[in-house]
Amino acid sequence: MPAAKKKNPTDSADLPIRVLIIDDDEAHGQTVAECLERAGSECTVAASGQQGAQLIESETYDVVITDLKMEGIDGLQILRKAKEELPDAGVILLTGHGSIQSAVTAMQHGAYTYLLKPLDVKELQDAVIHAADRLRLIRRNQELRRQLDERFGFEGIIGNSPQMQQVIERLKAVAPTDASCLITGENGTGKDLVARAIHQNSNRKSKPFVPINVAAIPETILESELFGHEPGSFTGATTRRIGKFEYANGGTLFLDEVGEMPLDTQVKLLRVLEDRKITRLGSNEEIPVNVRLIAATNADLKTMVEEKKFRIDLYHRLKVVSIRLPSLRERRGDITLLMDHFFRELSEKTGKECQGFSKAARQIMMKYHWPGNIRELRHTIEAMLILDIDGLLDVDDLPMELRESVQGESEQLPVESNIGTEHLIGQTLEDVERYYIQRALELAEGNRQEAANTLGISERTLYRKIKDYGAEGVKP
Structure with missing residues (x-):
């Protein structure tokens, strides 16, 4: 028979554990159900392997308990069925002493555990609770992964403008590779978001994404942050420190504001990128590292190279693929999309009920030049929501300097515009x-x-x- 549509599973710890009990000894199955229901589980009993298989096709369960020896469809077949239909659910096998070897074989094929008959009630209840906890942990991890994909996947990069569509197509091409990337653009254009999106859509997404802001770290400790150090390597180094390269092994290292890196550190960084080995300060031991490097800057590195402030060999090593993010004023067609996106996100965050933006506020925000780009837009909307008292984001909720800037520009428009x-x-x-x-x-x-x-x-x-x-x- 065709499989019926499953109900959506839940990982809420407040809901009872949903258990399917399959036993062709119906009286025994009912006894197991009663034991678990006393502990708060929600139980369904199937009196045959065939009936249990049909329920697995049509319903969702946290735990499946099945007798190993049954006529027709036995416990091992139920295990295979559950792994196909409910791959994350815990399967517990009930067996007699003479079938322990079969139960061990089932464990090797994905069963959560097996219990010997006659059953110990406390052991049974504990096994169900632990199997359900494992399932909920799996679902929480899946939800976190979904949220990461939503936030840092390409769908999290908002923009329908031709400029952003070109950026997204470039990201899709480079993400699956191990190529170094250089992301350029003004402050607030979302360089960190793009770097995370590249990592999240690469084969390295299960490994660490390690960001480091070069401009925020004093020159005296930058090398230690990147490559690590041994005890006694410099004054104050009392313990071994693992550097960012070593910590990011297998994953992605994101160097933000790479243009602020001192020249002597640039030399060491270039050597690491070419040799794929790091040496902790105070050590002679070379440590292999497998790290993808993504760098970002708002500076003009090409000009810095001409001025001898940035090494040309490192510049070319970083920009295997170069991605320039347009400023918000270059992609004005995306402003309303971003406004609506941030409004939904921040309304939920602040807990404010609001109708949205007035037409006048939208017009002013569309005309504003947004020197702080996306970051400034987001902060502006957050402030408007926090300060709003009438349920409508209107002109009076806009920051004064933003209104004055747009009004000043309007006053300078040529007469022909009116x-x-x-x-x-x-x-x-x-x-x-x-x-x-x-x-x-x-x-x-x-x-x-x-x-x-x-x-x-x-x-x-x-x-x-x-x-x-x-x-x-x-x-x-």
């Missing part, structure tokens, strides 16, 4: 609408999403009207 509308008197509604669509597209420099936000309509509606009216300057 063309009078007297000529629209006597025109048809269609002509008036066409005029305002055209003006919105001009002010948005052809960006349909920004123009739609200004007009207070959806991008789909604007697209349709462009086709209907044949607005100039933008292709539908």
Whole structure:
């Protein structure tokens, strides 16, 4: 029979443990159920292997308890079925003394444990609890992995603009490789997020991702942080220290603000990248390391090379693949996407119930030049949510300097940008609408999403009207 749709499993410790008991001695199966129900489990009893197999196909259980010797479908077949349908569930086999070898064989094929008949009630209850705890730990780890994938996977990089689509395509190409990457871009553009996304989508994702901000570490201890040290290697070094390279072995090391690295440390870093070996300070022993390096900077390394402030050989070693992240003002079409994303995320974080952004606030935020890029946008929305008192993020919730900046720019606009509308008197509604669509597209420099936000309509509606009216300057 076709398998019925399973219920969604839960890992909540507050819910009872769901147990399936399969025993062709129905009276014995009911006795086992009663013992477990007294301890708070939720039990289902199947009186045959066939009935148990059908339940495994259609339901979800935390623990499966099955008799080893049964007519028809026996305990070993139930084990195989459970591993196919409920791979994380714990399977406990019940067996007599004469079948211990078969139970041990089952353990080798994935059974959680086996219990000898006659059953000890306390042993049975403890085995079920431990099997369920193991399952919940597996599910928590899976959920953490899902959250990591969601946050640092490519879907966590928000942007529909052509610039960001090019970045994402480049990331997809480089992530599965071991190539060194150099990520460039202004502060706040998300270089750390991109580095984590590369790691999370690589074959190294189960190994450590180790970030280190070069600019935040004094020059005197930077080499110790990177390569480690032995006791007595310098004043104050009383114990052995494992460096970041050694700690990241098998995984990814992310050097943020790599342009701040001193020249003598650059020499040692280059040697490590070429030899794949590190030597702790105060030691002569070379230690092999297998580390993928991702570096990031907001500095112009090429200019620094010309000025002899950065080694040209290290520069080329780091930029096997170079990824430049555009500033937010270069990808204005993504601002509303990011605003809505941060609004949802931060509303949940702050616990504030809010309708969203007013049209006026959206317009100002779209016009602002965002020198702090994505980081500044996120912090601005967080502050707006915290300070809001009326349930709507409006102009009065925006930081004063942001409002003044946009207003100052508006005052400097040429007179032509505020063309009078007297000529629209006597025109048809269609002509008036066409005029305002055209003006919105001009002010948005052809960006349909920004123009739609200004007009207070959806991008789909604007697209349709462009086709209907044949607005100039933008292709539908």
